[in-house]
Amino acid sequence: MHRAYYSKIERGEKNVTLATLERVANGLEKTMSELLAEAGL
Numbered sequence: 255m256h257r258a259y260y261s262k263i264e265r266g267e268k269n270v271t272l273a274t275l276e277r278v279a280n281g282l283e284k285t286m287s288e289l290l291a292e293a294g295l
Contacts, residue, residue: 255277262268263278270278272286279286 255274259268260278263270263274275286275289279289282289
């Protein structure tokens with residue numbers, strides 16, 4: 255995925271699908287649960 259897409263996600267300008275969230279988590283070597291917990295969700 256492109257850096258600009260990540261930036262839009264971080265700024266809340268883009269909604270993500272579960273599939274995208276899983277790709278991000280895999281790229282960070284984390285689980286989706288860990289990402290959500292770190293985000294306070």
